[in-house]
Amino acid sequence: MSTLSEAYRDFPLHLHHIIPLDFNSTRAVPESHIWPNSDDLISSHDHPSLPVIDLNDPQVTQLIGHACETWGAFQLVNHGIPLNLLKDAESETRRLFSLPTRQKLKVLRAPGGTTGYGIARITPFFAKYMWHEGFTIIGSPFDHAKQLWPHDHAQFCDVMENYQKKMRILAERLTKLIFESLEISEEELIWVDSTTALQLNSYPSCPDPNRALGLAPHTDTSMLTILHQSSISGLQIFKEGVGWVSVMPIADALVVNVGDLLHILSNARCPNVLHRVLVRERHRLSMAVFYCPPMDFNLVPVAKSGQAPKYRSVTEKEFISIKAKHLEKALSFIKL
Numbered sequence: 001m002s003t004l005s006e007a008y009r010d011f012p013l014h015l016h017h018i019i020p021l022d023f024n025s026t027r028a029v030p031e032s033h034i035w036p037n038s039d040d041l042i043s044s045h046d047h048p049s050l051p052v053i054d055l056n057d058p059q060v061t062q063l064i065g066h067a068c069e070t071w072g073a074f075q076l077v078n079h080g081i082p083l084n085l086l087k088d089a090e091s092e093t094r095r096l097f098s099l100p101t102r103q104k105l106k107v108l109r110a111p112g113g114t115t116g117y118g119i120a121r122i123t124p125f126f127a128k129y130m131w132h133e134g135f136t137i138i139g140s141p142f143d144h145a146k147q148l149w150p151h152d153h154a155q156f157c158d159v160m161e162n163y164q165k166k167m168r169i170l171a172e173r174l175t176k177l178i179f180e181s182l183e184i185s186e187e188e189l190i191w192v193d194s195t196t197a198l199q200l201n202s203y204p205s206c207p208d209p210n211r212a213l214g215l216a217p218h219t220d221t222s223m224l225t226i227l228h229q230s231s232i233s234g235l236q237i238f239k240e241g242v243g244w245v246s247v248m249p250i251a252d253a254l255v256v257n258v259g260d261l262l263h264i265l266s267n268a269r270c271p272n273v274l275h276r277v278l279v280r281e282r283h284r285l286s287m288a289v290f291y292c293p294p295m296d297f298n299l300v301p302v303a304k305s306g307q308a309p310k311y312r313s314v315t316e317k318e319f320i321s322i323k324a325k326h327l328e329k330a331l332s333f334i335k336l
């Protein structure tokens with residue numbers, strides 16, 4: 001097994017855990033999409049906010065290291081990704097989700113597949129459905145784009161391929177800075193064969209935003225994730241001792257968060273930050289790039305001197321399989 005797609009092939013989903021609601025023809029939130037404890041969805045405002053880091057800051061290594069160890073996330077400015085690429089990617093994302101439902105269903109994710117249109121993979125673990133539709137790209141989106149726009153797919157493909165390429169370079173740069181600050185020695189293997197998955201997210205306009213949820217609380221199955229959110233708020237991260245903290249959209253900034261794989265590799269020094277997405281009356285978009293080492297990469301926890309390893313070593317593919325079956329309980333299976 002060598003690719004991300006292959007890693008998920010053994011865990012096919014039922015179609016009702018893939019096909020989104022037809023949001024265009026839904027006037028009220030159906031029972032299936034109403035989440036209990038909706039009080040918890042109203043966020044408070046008097047709490048610290050996520051650090052904002054300038055990639056050109058002379059202290060950037062320490063700043064990023066500290067943010068990863070305390071919050072497991074930060075906002076990044078001056079990241080070097082061309083701003084018109086962010087804009088183009090967002091507008092291509094909008095073009096995709098604006099298509100009629102029957103058109104989007106042509107590129108529905110296969111039950112054992114990873115790429116294409118559908119709801120979040122984590123859906124089967126929750127009693128309620130999320131107010132969300134997604135489109136996952138790994139490598140070239142050509143085959144799907146050609147089905148969506150038989151004569152007009154070049155722009156979508158160019159933008160999405162370029163976006164992945166640039167984000168991968170940024171993810172590598174950030175990973176190197178984090179490794180340097182945590183004193184994790186680099187293994188060549190990581191830089192050569194790492195993969196990225198690009199997840200386009202759409203949270204349709206919701207008639208009753210306080211009772212629905214865009215994405216249920218989850219951690220990402222990645223080394224790190226680089227997210228671009230549109231100007232509409234909704235993302236929240238859970239901070240130990242504080243609670244749910246909203247990540248306020250900053251124009252042109254990127255949100256970077258620690259995933260499960262860096263959490264393991266850092267011997268739990270970096271929290272794999274739990275996050276969720278609230279919905280709004282207005283349509284919200286986001287684009288997430290999941291940066292993952294090669295599938296047979298062996299995650300060996302690197303402890304600070306004098307500390308014992310908290311997890312046993314595990315290959316990425318083994319961890320992905322455990323997580324596909326057990327979701328948030330996955331880490332308890334490798335705990336020492």
Ligand SMILES: C=C1C[C@]23C[C@H]1CC[C@H]2[C@@]12CCC[C@@](C)(C(=O)O1)[C@H]2[C@@H]3C(=O)O
Pocket residue numbers: 004114119120121122123134136197199215218219220221222290
């Ligand atoms: C590389 C990845 C990361 C995946 C699976 C695969 C492709 C799609 C990603 C997401 C995107 C939406 C949230 C999430 C929780 C989901 O359900 O699908 C993510 C998941 C993970 O982080 O586990």
Ligand SMILES: O=C(O)CCC(=O)C(=O)O
Pocket residue numbers: 199201215220227229234235275277285286287288
């Ligand atoms: O839409 C967002 O702000 C977050 C998306 C997310 O958490 C994900 O795609 O894993």
Ligand SMILES: [Fe+2]
Pocket residue numbers: 218219220275
């Ligand atoms: Fe996420």
